[in-house]
Amino acid sequence: MKSSRIILVDKQQEGIKLILKSSSGEIFERTGEVSVFHDVKTFKNFLGSMDITFKGGLQDLTNLKIWINNYFTFNIEEIHDGIKFINKNNTLMLVTNNGAICSNGIDTTIKSVAGVDININNLEFITALNMKELFQHLFNFTSKEKVLCILGTVVNNLCIVQSKNLKIKGHHLLIVGESGSGKSTILKSIIGAILNYPDEEIKSIGLITNFALIKTISQGNYPVLFDEYKPTLLDKYKNEKLSEIFRNSYDRATVSRGNKNLDNRNFVLNRPIILAGEESYKNSETALMERSCIVYLSKQERTKEQEFSMSWLQKNEILLNNLGVSLINTILNLNVCEYNHLRETLKQNFISLKDRVLNTAINIATGIEVLNILLKNLGLNEIKNYTDLITKNIKLEILEERENSLSQVEQMLILYNQLIEDARAENVNEVIKIKDSNIYIKTSEMINQISEFNKKIGADIIILKLKDFKKQAKKSNYIIDTKYLHFDTDSGRKTIRYDLYDSKKLQKLNLNSIAPKDVLEIVDLNDTMPF
Structure with a gap:
C-alpha cells in the first residue's frame, strides 16, 4: 500500500490517495476526502472493487486511518478543481491533470481533477x-x-x-x-x-x-x-x-x-x-x-x-x-x-x-x-x-455604426418607427402629434401597440413595461417633459396627456416616420392650445 495526503484547494478540505494492490496482483488507485474513514459503508463504496474488501468494523477503520497516517502519508499533493492558471509563491503556473506547468518545468505535486484534459506536457514550443x-x-x-x-x-x-x-x-x-x-x-x-x-x-x-x-x-x-x-x-x-x-x-x-x-x-x-x-x-x-x-x-x-x-x-x-x-x-x-x-x-x-x-x-x-x-x-x-x-x-x-450600443428604449422606438413604415401601427395621427417642431407621443398607446405586435408576431428585442420605459426614457433625455394637450371634438373639448420627446435625439436615430426631418404641423392640433 502507498498513500498521499491531498489538499483539495477549491473545497478547502483534506483528502487521501491510496494505491492498493489486490490479492490477484492488480493495482488500484483511489482518491477521496478523509471523511471516507468516518463510516464503514462509505469506505467500502470508496474502495469500489470486487478485488478489494474491508471486513472490519468502525474501530478497525479508525485504526487503519491512524496506521496509514503514521506510516504511509509522506507525500502531500495539491488538487484543484479544473484546469486553471494560479499564482503560487510568486510563480505563475498552469495546473493540468498531469501537473502544474511552470516556466522552469512541471510540478507533479500540484494537479487538477475534472474539467478538460488539455494534455500539453509533451508538446514542443513553436520554432x-x-x-x-x-x-x-x-x-x-x-x-x-x-x-x-x-x-x-x-x-x-x-x-x-x-x-x-x-x-x-x-x-x-x-x-x-x-x-x-x-x-x-x-x-x-x-x-x-x-x-x-x-x-x-x-x-x-x-x-x-x-x-x-x-x-x-x-x-x-x-x-x-x-x-x-x-x-x-x-x-x-x-x-x-x-x-x-x-x-x-x-x-x-x-x-x-x-x-x-x-x-x-x-x-x-x-x-x-x-x-x-x-x-x-x-x-x-x-x-x-x-x-x-x-x-x-x-x-x-x-x-x-x-x-x-x-x-x-x-x-x-x-x-x-x-x-x-x-x-x-x-x-x-x-x-x-x-x-x-x-x-x-x-x-x-x-x-x-x-x-x-x-x-x-x-x-x-x-x-x-x-x-x-x-x-x-x-x-x-x-x-x-x-x-x-x-x-x-x-x-x-456591436454598436451598429453608432457611438454607443442601442438601449432598450432606443430599440423600442426604432421598432415602433418600423411598425409605422410597414403600416402595422394604428391611429398614428392620434399617437404622435407635432407642433412648432416639437414632437409629442402618447407613450402608453405606443407601448400598447408594440406589446400587441410582440404577442402576435414576436419582437427581436426586450419589451419594457410602460413604467420602466418612461423612467429610462426620461433618464436618457428622450422624454423631456409631459404636457396636457387640448383637442376640440364633436363631443366637446378633451384634454389628453402626451410626453414631449427630444426631436433631435429621435432624428439622430433616423426615426423618419416618428420625427421627419422636415417636421410639419399636424392640422388637427389646435394652434391655441396652452403649453
Missing part, C-alpha cells in the same frame, strides 16, 4: 521557421478584422490571473454565421487547436442543463468552448437562464447552490466563454452585446484564398498546438505590471470607444500584443497597425 509559415495562413482564414478579434480574445483569455489581479472584466467571444460559413470549423480547428482543447469537450450549449453549465464554467479558469448556440430553438426559461449566466460570468460572479446536507456550495464563474452558433443573442440584449466581441461569418464573403488557408491550418494542427503551448509559456513569464502597461499603452488607440466596448477592444489588442511578445522572442516581425481594424469590427457588429 521561428514554423511560426513564419503558420502566420501566412493564420491571418488569412477570414477577413483581417475578424481574425484579430478571434485571436486577440483567445490569447487574452489565457491572461486570466493578470486580468483578475487588475479587476479587469473578460468579454465573451460569439462567432455567428449561417450553416456552412465555417464557424464550427474555426471553433474546433483554430481556437480549439491553439487551446489544445479536445473536440469531444466542445458541448452543444442548448443540450447542457443550467446547473451543469454553472458547474462547467466554475471548474478552473481555462477558456470553455460551446457550439450550436441557437436561442430561437430554446424556450423562454432556457434563454433567460443563459442570459443570466452570461451576464454574471462577465463579472466573475459567485453562484450558491444548496446540497442534500443543507450546506451551500459556491461556484465562481471564472472561465472565459467562447460561443459559436447561427444566431446572435436573443432580443439583441444590450447587456450581452456590450459584454461580448461578436464576429459574423458568411459563405458569400469567403474567398478561395481563405478556404485554402483554412484547409492548410486543418492539416497542420500540430503547429497550432505548438503555438498554444508557446503562448502559455509567454503568459507564465508575463507579470501583472507588464500586462497592465500593455493595456495602458493601448488605451489611447481607442478614443472613439468607451465603457464596456472599450474594455473589449483593449482586451483584444492586449492579446495581440502578447502574441507580439512571442514573435519578438522568436526574432520575427511584430503585428502592427491593427487597432483600427478591431474598432471597425466592434462598431459594425
Whole structure:
C-alpha cells in the first residue's frame, strides 16, 4: 500500500490517495476526502472493487486511518478543481491533470481533477521557421478584422490571473454565421487547436442543463468552448437562464447552490466563454452585446484564398498546438505590471470607444500584443497597425455604426418607427402629434401597440413595461417633459396627456416616420392650445 495526503484547494478540505494492490496482483488507485474513514459503508463504496474488501468494523477503520497516517502519508499533493492558471509563491503556473506547468518545468505535486484534459506536457514550443509559415495562413482564414478579434480574445483569455489581479472584466467571444460559413470549423480547428482543447469537450450549449453549465464554467479558469448556440430553438426559461449566466460570468460572479446536507456550495464563474452558433443573442440584449466581441461569418464573403488557408491550418494542427503551448509559456513569464502597461499603452488607440466596448477592444489588442511578445522572442516581425481594424469590427457588429450600443428604449422606438413604415401601427395621427417642431407621443398607446405586435408576431428585442420605459426614457433625455394637450371634438373639448420627446435625439436615430426631418404641423392640433 502507498498513500498521499491531498489538499483539495477549491473545497478547502483534506483528502487521501491510496494505491492498493489486490490479492490477484492488480493495482488500484483511489482518491477521496478523509471523511471516507468516518463510516464503514462509505469506505467500502470508496474502495469500489470486487478485488478489494474491508471486513472490519468502525474501530478497525479508525485504526487503519491512524496506521496509514503514521506510516504511509509522506507525500502531500495539491488538487484543484479544473484546469486553471494560479499564482503560487510568486510563480505563475498552469495546473493540468498531469501537473502544474511552470516556466522552469512541471510540478507533479500540484494537479487538477475534472474539467478538460488539455494534455500539453509533451508538446514542443513553436520554432521561428514554423511560426513564419503558420502566420501566412493564420491571418488569412477570414477577413483581417475578424481574425484579430478571434485571436486577440483567445490569447487574452489565457491572461486570466493578470486580468483578475487588475479587476479587469473578460468579454465573451460569439462567432455567428449561417450553416456552412465555417464557424464550427474555426471553433474546433483554430481556437480549439491553439487551446489544445479536445473536440469531444466542445458541448452543444442548448443540450447542457443550467446547473451543469454553472458547474462547467466554475471548474478552473481555462477558456470553455460551446457550439450550436441557437436561442430561437430554446424556450423562454432556457434563454433567460443563459442570459443570466452570461451576464454574471462577465463579472466573475459567485453562484450558491444548496446540497442534500443543507450546506451551500459556491461556484465562481471564472472561465472565459467562447460561443459559436447561427444566431446572435436573443432580443439583441444590450447587456450581452456590450459584454461580448461578436464576429459574423458568411459563405458569400469567403474567398478561395481563405478556404485554402483554412484547409492548410486543418492539416497542420500540430503547429497550432505548438503555438498554444508557446503562448502559455509567454503568459507564465508575463507579470501583472507588464500586462497592465500593455493595456495602458493601448488605451489611447481607442478614443472613439468607451465603457464596456472599450474594455473589449483593449482586451483584444492586449492579446495581440502578447502574441507580439512571442514573435519578438522568436526574432520575427511584430503585428502592427491593427487597432483600427478591431474598432471597425466592434462598431459594425456591436454598436451598429453608432457611438454607443442601442438601449432598450432606443430599440423600442426604432421598432415602433418600423411598425409605422410597414403600416402595422394604428391611429398614428392620434399617437404622435407635432407642433412648432416639437414632437409629442402618447407613450402608453405606443407601448400598447408594440406589446400587441410582440404577442402576435414576436419582437427581436426586450419589451419594457410602460413604467420602466418612461423612467429610462426620461433618464436618457428622450422624454423631456409631459404636457396636457387640448383637442376640440364633436363631443366637446378633451384634454389628453402626451410626453414631449427630444426631436433631435429621435432624428439622430433616423426615426423618419416618428420625427421627419422636415417636421410639419399636424392640422388637427389646435394652434391655441396652452403649453
